[in-house]
Amino acid sequence: MSNDDLFASAPSTSSGNYDASSIEVLEGLEPVRRRPGMYIGGTDERAYHHLAAEILDNAMDEAVAGHANRIEVALGTGNRLTITDNGRGMPVDPHPKYPGKSALEVIMTMLHSGGKFSAKAYATSGGLHGVGVSVVNALSTDTVVEVARNKELFRQSFSRGHPTSGLVSVGAAPNRRGTAVSFTPDPEIFGDSARFRPARLMRLARSKAYLYAGVEIRWRCDPAVAGDEVPTEAVFQFPGGLADHLAEQVGARECATSQFFTGKQAFPGDNQGSVEWAVAWPLYSDGSYSYYCNTIPTPDGGTHEAGLRAALTKGIRAFADLVGQKRGKDITADDIMVGSEQMLSVFIRDPQFQSQTKDRLTSPDAARLVETAIRDHFDHFLADNMERGKALLGFVLDKMDDRLRRKAERDVKRKTATSGRKLRLPGKLTDCANDDPSGTEIFIVEGDSAGGSAKQARDRKTQAVLPIRGKILNVASANAAKIGANQEIQDLGQALGCGLRDKCNPDLLRYERIVIMTDADVDGAHIATLLMTFFFQEMPELVRRGHLYLAQPPLYRLTAGSKSLYAMDDAHRAEIEAKEFKGKKVEVARFKGLGEMNPMQLRETTMDPKTRTLLRVVLPQEYEERAGTRDLVDRLMGKNPEHRFAFIQANAAMVDDEVIDA
């Protein structure tokens, strides 16, 4: 197979009129309306409430910067939400760069307009992209912004991102200052039945008050909407911060230590910012974890969470050492984290999140800052009162024993299933419950975060998950010693249980199917290619016997009205749009990676044998003939990703699970 052949084998369908005229540049807020998923993570209920969060976040930023101390969240009838603060007010003067437009209009109608790109107007803000309120405006009808500045009240109205009035002065406002934003999410985007949930909004408002003691948050709700669900009025202010919040959550339940581990610490030196935490270890708990950065909830955790995890783990191990408990060194992070109830809130400058919905913090510094700040306090918490320290250590050692016992039981079971051979399983493997290999599968996934989703999405009985880190060794250009020493390959070998190269015995394979599951992008194709060549070279018999598969995660989710369908690629998307949605307005979300899908979606589209598609991998001729393989791999690993996509296509055939099972 030469390069020319690879290109020649490209499908020869007509390219139509694909020229410069097919390349669109969306203007103004149009991209937001066309691809809302990119800005608010979808158009479901969660995305709907994200609109409220964006406006509230802006008001909180004003409070955290020290300019506001009161915020009102008011839900009216007809899904009308108004959020008011008593901060500085959005600037209303003409914008120097856009003649004829006020700063307010620029803020509301242009993406990437904002005062938070430098630390001048805000130090540790939750806002950073200059996108939030403009996105809300784009996706709402009848947005009205009122600003009271210098004792004068200004107002401007918008609909679906476009001004419907100029900025007008509506009179004197001697006793008022700040910003009020009213909006109604657009049913064209969210569907006619989408609604604000009063309880969800109230919870959001309330949690903000816990996160920042310097603010009072008022809640109002029209009686017609409130029903019995929420009060029509409430005021939230919590000087005790997270410690109060956690105490309320834990209630009367008994905990390993009667005093919780709570505190607050400013970061040292030039690092503006601070961390606040509260952790309890109830004797019976399913665990509860709330992480925030600059008052923004980050449900997927991130670097601040990693800092807390490291501080607790290292702290308890050091304490074990201090009291002469030798088993302390075997304590893992999970032993102290799982089943705890924790709240963590950081304020940092220039935070980085993985996307506009800010579900996960990625600022690298946060891990170190949080770990260092908390570690000292935790050491004191444990050692100041030895009884308390020992009580927590005992609790954590119990968890460790549970973990080790469960693991031993698992190992024994699988040992018996694989004819008594001594078996060590890699720690990263999440094994399936069934002992008999028949009907079981192992998913090899790229990265720990995709691994986490896969774990939640899998069928525990029959599906195992092994996350591998990034690009595995390119076996084609490595010698046997290097291959044997590579950790990822060792883990893979142990999990499969059937040995490498001449020692490979396919009868010992611990699963019926091996499924490579990587992102549907260029990197994913690279990793899939590396894995395939690994199997071709090290375990060709497994491939020959048809044990190796490729998962097919979708690239798009297409939604029209209440119906959602998944498309594998552009051709499939066009087909669905034409056949299933027949010219209806379709909203398209593109998945950048497996980690972006929630576990339900991942299961349905990619893992569940009833609904997924798998490709079976076949052994290429070159490997059958044991000739020229080195050359093949060198070419595949070269710069051009098309070669790898073509390679995957050429060596994998679409199969139905029905066929596999038959």
Ligand SMILES: Nc1ncnc2c1ncn2[C@@H]1O[C@H](COP(=O)(O)OP(=O)(O)OP(=O)(O)O)[C@@H](O)[C@H]1O
């Ligand atoms: N309530 C408010 N009070 C004062 N200024 C505000 C308020 N809301 C928005 N602004 C100004 O408008 C700018 C744009 O807000 P927007 O929400 O679009 O982006 P951001 O908050 O900067 O970043 P992000 O996209 O992360 O939310 C802010 O940076 C701030 O300067």
Ligand SMILES: [Mg+2]
């Ligand atoms: Mg914002």
Ligand SMILES: [Mg+2]
């Ligand atoms: Mg903006």
